[in-house]
Amino acid sequence: MSSLLHTIEEKMGQFSKGQKKIARYIFENYDKAAFMTASKLGREVGVSESTVVRFAMEVGFEGYPQFQRSLKELIKRNLSAVQRMRVTSEQIGDRDVLSRVLELDIATVRKTEQAVSSEDFNRAVETLLEARRIYIVGMRGASSLSSFTAYYFNMIFENVHLVSEDKGSDVFEQIVRIGEGDVILGISFPRYSKKTVRALTCAAKSGAKVISITDSEKSPIAAMADTVLYAKSEMISFVDSLVAPLSLINALIVALGQRKQTEVFATLGKLETMWNEDQVYENIGEV
Structure with missing residues (x-):
């Protein structure tokens, strides 16, 4: 288990009801959560955006962007080729594939x-x-x-x-x-x-x-x-x-x-x- 998921598991007993919902969702869907904004993750789980931000801070991050980067590092190192294929839509979305891939490479x-x-x-x-x-x-x-x-x-x-x-x-x-x-x-x-x-x-x-x-x-x-x-x-x-x-x-x-x-x-x-x-x-x- 990664250090991030381990930290979330250790703190599960300290979380509020809403934060526990976020934690469970991340354990089951961290490949999807990595590409969600705080507001989108909140809507998906059924909590407020501020609850998501507080959750990120509770597990040791300055804010949600830092937490999201950590999730992306996690999936980059651990997802199988099949799982990687599944996250394509989260990265590319409805945008033109050529333009989006070139933008990512330039970045x-x-x-x-x-x-x-x-x-x-x-x-x-x-x-x-x-x-x-x-x-x-x-x-x-x-x-x-x-x-x-x-x-x-x-x-x-x-x-x-x-x-x-x-x-x-x-x-x-x-x-x-x-x-x-x-x-x-x-x-x-x-x-x-x-x-x-x-x-x-x-x-x-x-x-x-x-x-x-x-x-x-x-x-x-x-x-x-x-x-x-x-x-x-x-x-x-x-x-x-x-x-x-x-x-x-x-x-x-x-x-x-x-x-x-x-x-x-x-x-x-x-x-x-x-x-x-x-x-x-x-x-x-x-x-």
Whole structure:
């Protein structure tokens, strides 16, 4: 049980009659309650809006908005894919899907800009530049992010290893040689992959430095990291929006590329020659 639901359960005996109605509703429908305003939740339960606000304060929050954010964090970490699908209508409503999803993505990028510390970002850059070997791990929904990162890191660094479930070997076998002087970059968002957590734990015990890209301090890969870069990831239906994490990774790649311009220019020059010889890209001619 989450700490929020545990707190509500502990305080059940202290609640007023109306507050007990709210508590019971939240236990049974917290996935719906997370997207309700205080007035809407009050109408649904049959109590006043002020009773809902007092309930939020009674369980330890400054007001209802803070309580609602906690509920959203709860569902983001615990709902199954089927349950996530059910909350879609609460997020999108009757609005145009394209416009609403784009609005949510824009908002997460703005929140990420506020959440990322320049000091932490610069520390991550320096740590990667000093690494003997770089390992990148991100499973499940984050696998696209780890593959993207590894693709461009290979243009910047000589010794990059993508840890993947698709390689036919166990994750631990892929990082068996990791140790001091190495860096592992872990990427994970709700619902957090156990394999990613275990890989980072193993790497840390072996003496490697850990950089985590995740959504909050409550993430299991945040506490074990030497440096954490926070990127917001909002749940949209059964899909996790990874727009903000990708933007953060883009910034990381650009910063590293600027610091290693000579090597990158040389690598790209060789690649262009090979791409042209192998006709990798379609020639669209002059515009």
